[in-house]
Amino acid sequence: MLLRHTPKEIKERKALVINPAKTCQPIGAMYAALGIHGCLPHSHGSQGCCAYHRSSLTRHYKDPIAAATSSFTEGASVFGGQANLVQAIDNMFTVYDPEIIAVHTTCLSETIGDDVAQIADKAKQDGKVPEGKKIIYCHTPSYVGSHVTGFSNMVLGMVKGLAEKTGKKNGKVNVIPGYVEPSDMEEIKRLSAMVGVKTIMFPDTSGVVNSPMTGKYNMYPDGGTKIADLKSSGDSLATIALGEWSSADGAKYLDATYKVPCQVLDLPIGVTATDNFIDALRKAAGVNVPDSVTKERGVLVDAMCDYQQYFHQKKVALVGDPDQLIPLTQFCINLGMYPKHIVTGTPGNKFRKRMEEMFAEADLPYTPNVAVPGDMFLLHQWIKNEPVDLIIGNTYCKYIARDEDIPMVRHGFPILDRFGHSVFPSVGYKGAMRLMEQMLNAMLDKRDRESSEEAFELVY
Amino acid sequence: MPTKTEEYMKKDPTDFKEEILKKYPPKVARKRAKSIVISKGKESDGLEIQANVRTIPGIITMRGCTYAGCKGVILGPTRDIVNITHGPVGCGFYSWLTRRNQTSAPNPEDHNFMPYCFTTDMQDSEIIFGGEKKLMAAILEAYEIMKPKAIALFSTCPVGLIGDDVHAVAREAKEKLGINVFGFSCEGYKGVSQSAGHHIANNAIFTNVVGTDDNGKEGKYKINLLGEYNIGGDAFVIEDLLDRCGITLVSTFSGNSTYDQFATCHTADLNAIMCHRSINYVAEMMETKFGIPWIKVNFIGAEATAKSLRKIAKYFGDQELIDKVEAVIAEEMPAVKAAQDDVRSRTEGKTAMLFVGGSRAHHYQELFAEIGMTSIAAGYEFAHRDDYEGREVLPTIKVDADSRNIEEIEVEQDPTRFKPRKTPEELEKLAAEGFEFKDYDGMIPEMKPKTLVMDDINQYEADKLLEYYKPDIFCAGIKEKYSAQKMGIPMKQLHSYDYHGPYAAFKGAINFYYEIDRMVSAKVWDLVKAPWEKSPELAAAYNWE
């Protein structure tokens, strides 16, 4: 038992978090920044945070993640990090030649109250920013929110720093894809194109953190949202923000500042949420949904009908980010499953409300456990008290899954020990198909492993 | 065809150095120039390298922070201490199970807290009003649930800034709970690299735990192994090897380690140091306080392992032990030789580069040499000059402001526990036979003349190195892995071993040879370019024509 000290009895904890179900803001900001073409993310603080964030992203994506740091030492911590950041900006443009630098703060620079906007201005005045190059920034104190908040803050930083309005509509729809995998971003673009809608999607990490092998290391691979497109986002027809927690702020800013009307939807995971996305796209651009999309949907629903018997009333525990959990739980419900325990580390009471609405609508015959913010220690204790048939969550869940002998599907961040998440989507109808396949296989593999000889079947 | 090694030796590395420095702003170039030297092999006396200085802002470094060195590296591998990170969630989260320190608790009911991450997950109100109360509450909650024999507290950057006193909280908790609770001021901004964190960790363990329990293991030849962290099970093979030689391992610092091992380590008669950087001062302090001499050993590489075992045996000087050690070496060597012979045709003459840690970049060169590969460039992430130039430069190293931040503890002879392990005559005799205590020559003199040594190498320099020399294998950490591989160069992670291992001792050496053989012979690298990229001309030649 690897988690052998986790007792069944649950005692209230007020101060101690054990096995957190979230991490800190800057990593989300770094990830979002990588979704701009030619961007070098910069972490304003001590070098440890940057090293940790780069390592974690690298372990998850198995691709190079370049980012620089202000390398604070004691002096900078006391007197402020202006000198460090100005020097860093000079060095980055000289040595790594990015199109744009995206600065985010850390706990340290936030606590001392460094004003990165002012420092970026200073760098400009000092002539450290070459002609045509850009700096954007955001504040990401880790003692507020989580990695999801950091992602959202950097998205906001992008539109604040780059979006413009010329008064001439560009005929496009902005799509903010949320804190999802590069494969998901790719799929969102593919679906939009299928519907026949021209989009500006940002950030777009596809092709950046799952870049091809070329025999050359390119710090700025082909992918990423172009700066020109980000500028143009103020001229778009509308913005569709996927995921309240990770995307709403950027969309609302464009709405308030440039009158680009926005809609905030769930991440398109599962049938219902994908339907809503397609429908919103259709309306925003005034187009008809082509049969090819309806056919993809039909193939998914067909599979759901074919396999519903294996999902019926199967209990599932889910842990992850709020934006992911809402549509994932809905998909589980659509499959006839019973979501039992749901934990997110990211604070926000709206989450509980959304969950409760969903449960009421599904008319579940029991009340699921929901923790917001909660941790994976609590999740494990809940599972000990009320076992489940499936766990959906990030790699750290494997310890619970092993101890309790429960099948598990890896989803969310980080996934450190399996392949696939960054190349195969879990959004859209195709993504739902993949999720369903993973869930079903995990449960049936266990059944095969454990069934008696006489009950061992060739056909399911 | 000349081998890669021969090709390298024909080039002048000063050209390369000039080329990379050209791109930097002048101030940066001046600073980096001092951290890049060219080894003269054994003749490297007086060759000075700049090390343990601040990282340059904006220059993408491989380094981590003091907290990472303290919590992640030193305390991380100890299974029975509850480690609470005091700070916002991130620092604790990232150091949760990511270093691969394996551990093996003998019984299912024995404490093993390593799969758990404990953090105070500070929120903005605590940043404003102080987090000591929350920390105290967290300790009590952790004790209530886990009932550990010790709890350690780690400060992160914001904690240092707002001035929470983890040591005061630790003292209070210790009194309340009656177990050992101790804190570390290991804020990430202290010091210039992880190295400061090792120092802080070791100091606190030395002050709070070492020598608190006199009931050590029984045994004829008792040693401690220092600076071994049990990545991929390295410690397990070393423990097994020592056991077979009849050597008793009282404690390891800190692979597969426990609280009791630290508490009883002063009962050993010899300290054997693997990673000189992370722990040499602990050995020094133990010598002063308890009279335990120390030697440098290395269990990476079959030859190095044999040499280290012989050195330990010689120290104890008993024929029985000497014979046993020889018997074990004789037993192990045939398999090692067979593996070397097997891979050699595919590895001979090939080149490697190593940029990691504070000893791995040195130790692993032995393994490469054993299969005929040359390390043409190497450097440390967080070393000091002595790790490069040898211990004799210690007195000449200037203590700068960043090093002064790290507390040095005053150690005196323990009035009851100090006992010299050897008489002056015995020491003299050993010295006359060429036996060296506290010796470490450093990496530079042990590299081949003309090879490059670079401290705190960064992303840009690493890319240039790879482009310029196209080594057959590059060794560094996770952050560097995929940029190298994008160039079609196999990259071996030497912090985490790419989730493989063990690589220590004889069995580990064999694992390593085959692993490197696999990597340099992998077929997939031939596929990097598509056929139409290799020969883009459009001369059509259809089969049916």
Ligand code: SF4
């Ligand atoms: S906040 Fe400080 S302690 Fe935490 S990872 Fe960053 S540098 Fe290290």
Ligand code: SF4
């Ligand atoms: S929680 Fe703060 S200090 Fe720790 S890694 Fe995240 S940003 Fe750095």
